[in-house]
Each structure stands twice: as structure tokens, then as C-alpha cells.
Amino acid sequence: MREKPIYGRRFCLWLAMICLLMPCMDLKRAEALVIKSGGSAAEAPAESSAAAFDEWKRQRAVADYGMLPIYARDVSEGTYPVEVVTSSVFFKIAEAVLTNTGDEMMADMTITSDSYAYVFMGTAEEAENAPEEEWISGTEEDERSTFHIPVEGLDMEFDCAAFSKKKQRWYDRRIVFRADSLPEEALKVLLPDYTLIRKAVAAYQPAEDEDESGNGLGTETPEPVEMTRADGEYSIEVNMTGGSGRASISSPTLLTIRQGKAYATLLWSSAHYDYMLLGSEKYLNETTDGGNSTFEIPITVLDEPIPVIADSTAMGDPLEIAYTLTFYEDSIGAKGEIPQEAAKKVLLLGVSVILAGGILNHFLKRRRKDR
Numbered sequence: 001m002r003e004k005p006i007y008g009r010r011f012c013l014w015l016a017m018i019c020l021l022m023p024c025m026d027l028k029r030a031e032a033l034v035i036k037s038g039g040s041a042a043e044a045p046a047e048s049s050a051a052a053f054d055e056w057k058r059q060r061a062v063a064d065y066g067m068l069p070i071y072a073r074d075v076s077e078g079t080y081p082v083e084v085v086t087s088s089v090f091f092k093i094a095e096a097v098l099t100n101t102g103d104e105m106m107a108d109m110t111i112t113s114d115s116y117a118y119v120f121m122g123t124a125e126e127a128e129n130a131p132e133e134e135w136i137s138g139t140e141e142d143e144r145s146t147f148h149i150p151v152e153g154l155d156m157e158f159d160c161a162a163f164s165k166k167k168q169r170w171y172d173r174r175i176v177f178r179a180d181s182l183p184e185e186a187l188k189v190l191l192p193d194y195t196l197i198r199k200a201v202a203a204y205q206p207a208e209d210e211d212e213s214g215n216g217l218g219t220e221t222p223e224p225v226e227m228t229r230a231d232g233e234y235s236i237e238v239n240m241t242g243g244s245g246r247a248s249i250s251s252p253t254l255l256t257i258r259q260g261k262a263y264a265t266l267l268w269s270s271a272h273y274d275y276m277l278l279g280s281e282k283y284l285n286e287t288t289d290g291g292n293s294t295f296e297i298p299i300t301v302l303d304e305p306i307p308v309i310a311d312s313t314a315m316g317d318p319l320e321i322a323y324t325l326t327f328y329e330d331s332i333g334a335k336g337e338i339p340q341e342a343a344k345k346v347l348l349l350g351v352s353v354i355l356a357g358g359i360l361n362h363f364l365k366r367r368r369k370d371r
Contacts, residue, residue: 063157064194070154083181105151118163124170154179222279224261224298237331242323262299277309
């Protein structure tokens with residue numbers, strides 16, 4: 001009677017299951033480290049949502065500094081294509097046609113989607129309380145909606161609330177019809193050079209004052225701090241404060257030293273961040289596969305809070321949220337201390353053990369056949 005081998009198929013199956021579970025266990029630990037300062041979804045501050053929205057509105061002004069209103073009397077009668085700037089990426093205007101009768105101006109404004117059933121010339125609150133006959137319905141064609149709306153004036157910012165079909169609620173929007181987009185012969189007045197005005201204001205604005213967007217980050221280009229360590233990749237602890245406390249970034253995070261200067265790669269606990277602001281610079285999300293948002297930003301100072309803005313779309317509409325980041329110099333360590341790197345190592349180890357178990361099982365089968 002043949003002696004049964006000690007390492008059989010059942011043992012190899014158990015070994016494979018254990019190896020598969022090991023990466024998951026370590027990933028849970030990594031997830032706990034990533035989420036240690038909050039949950040997994042970025043949301044607008046729960047407290048004083050009206051105040052938070054007012055701040056968002058202030059930061060996302062769509063009119064240029066010093067714009068002067070242009071009324072119907074300042075425009076020749078006729079029909080002209082016109083550019084419309086909006087406060088929301090979810091309310092993009094594909095095209096618009098302005099008609100001036102001499103007494104009033106109207107516009108056919110086409111939105112790049114058919115997700116809105118009505119618009120209202122006012123705020124969302126005013127639209128909710130207004131009779132339905134004052135709501136302006138649109139005409140739909142090729143997944144676009146066109147609304148025929150009154151235009152009080154060009155180069156002036158005004159409210160245009162929009163009613164979402166999916167959410168069944170009104171959203172505040174603000175729009176500006178730009179006079180400088182009209183043909184030159186359509187205007188009876190000479191427009192100021194708003195670009196020159198904006199540059200002049202920025203040039204004479206004290207560095208410690210808020211920048212023109214009102215976000216308080218300043219207008220200086222962020223410069224990474226100089227490091228004495230050799231160029232390469234390291235890990236560094238980072239602490240984040242601000243927002244609602246429900247979003248977080250992975251810590252420790254990747255520290256890259258290039259030409260003696262420090263840069264951090266930030267991994268958010270959410271996929272809903274599309275850009276970050278630091279000083280006068282905007283940094284776009286580098287994740288392209290739908291995973292959690294990732295940004296590389298310069299570390300401008302160590303062991304002191306760095307103010308940043310992160311734009312989140314978790315609530316549907318984009319919302320710029322203020323945070324502070326503090327990077328701790330004494331925490332700098334090897335790249336392998338980053339949770340994602342540790343998870344990769346465990347995963348590779350698990351795959352190696354599974355392969356070894358498979359090879360062992362193969363030889364055991366051959367040994368049984370030879371007996």
C-alpha cells in the first residue's frame with residue numbers, strides 16, 4: 001500500500017487561499033492608514049451649508065474685475081453670436097445667439113446637455129418660490145437644450161438658476177454675456193481692456209493680500225523647499241486639516257527630491273477631486289483610470305501648515321474646499337513605508353508563494369505517477 005504524500009492537493013489549496021487573503025489583510029491596514037483622518041468620500045462642509053455656498057460663489061465669480069454693464073441702447077439692433085461664461089462646469093454653454101430689438105435683448109442659449117428641464121432668471125431659492133409659469137422651459141435636440149432667456153445687459157453677472165431632471169432640484173448658476181465677443185460693428189461704445197485692468201490690479205496688489213479669486217492663497221508661484229538629501233524617492237508623514245473632515249490623504253506619502261527640491265505625491269481617499277490650487281498655480285488630477293485622485297505638488301515649507309484649495313465634485317457641483325497640509329521633516333523614511341508600496345510587496349509575496357505551491361503540487365503529482 002502506497003504511503004500518502006504529506007503535501008497533497010488539499011494542502012496546496014489551503015496555502016493558496018491563505019496567500020490570497022494576506023494581501024487583503026495588509027490592504028485593510030493600508031486603508032486604515034489612508035482613512036485615519038476621515039471617511040472615503042469628499043463632501044461639502046456639513047455646518048452652515050448656506051455660508052459655504054456663498055463662499056463658493058464668491059470664489060467662482062465669472063465677471064472680470066471692473067466690468068461695466070452694456071445695455072440694449074449700447075448695441076446696434078440685430079442678431080449676433082455671443083460668448084456666455086458660466087460659474088459651473090455642469091452648465092456649459094455650447095453656443096448662444098443674442099437678438100437686440102433696441103428696447104430689449106433676448107438670447108437663445110444652448111447648453112451642452114439635456115439634463116436641465118427649466119431655467120429661471122434668479123436664484124434657486126427664488127425659483128422654488130416662484131409660480132411655475134415663470135420657469136423657462138427648453139427645447140431639446142441632439143442631447144442639448146436651448147433656452148430663450150431675457151438678457152438684462154452684457155458684461156454683467158446675473159443669476160440663472162437651473163432645474164436638474166435627475167436631482168429634481170434647483171441649482172444656483174451665474175452667467176455673463178461677454179460684449180467683447182460681439183462683432184466690432186455691433187457695439188456703439190468702446191470697451192475697456194479688462195485683461196490690462198486685471199494685470200494692473202495683480203501687479204499692485206500686496207503679496208499678503210488675497211489673490212483675485214478670493215481664495216487667500218496669494219499670487220506668488222510656489223517654490224519647492226530645498227533638501228540636503230540625495231535625489232530620489234522617499235516617504236514623508238503629512239497631516240491634513242480643513243474641510244468637513246470626511247476626506248483624507250494617504251500618510252505617509254511619496255516624497256520625490258529632484259535637483260535638490262521637494263515634491264509630494266498626494267493620494268486622496270476619493271476620486272472626486274479634479275484640481276488643486278497652491279499659490280498661483282493649479283495642479284490637475286494625474287489619475288486617468290478612474291481611481292482615487294492623485295496630485296504632485298511642491299512642498300514649499302516643512303513642519304509648517306501649507307494652505308491649499310482642492311476642488312471636489314462629490315456633491316454634483318464643483319466645490320473649492322480649503323485645507324492645510326503639514327509635512328514633517330523628521331518623519332522622512334524609505335519609500336517602502338508608504339502603504340501602497342507595502343501592499344505591493346505583500347501582493348508580490350503572495351503571488352510568489354502561490355506559484356511555489358503550484359510548482360510543488362506539480363512535482364508531487366509526478367512523484368505519485370512514478371510510483
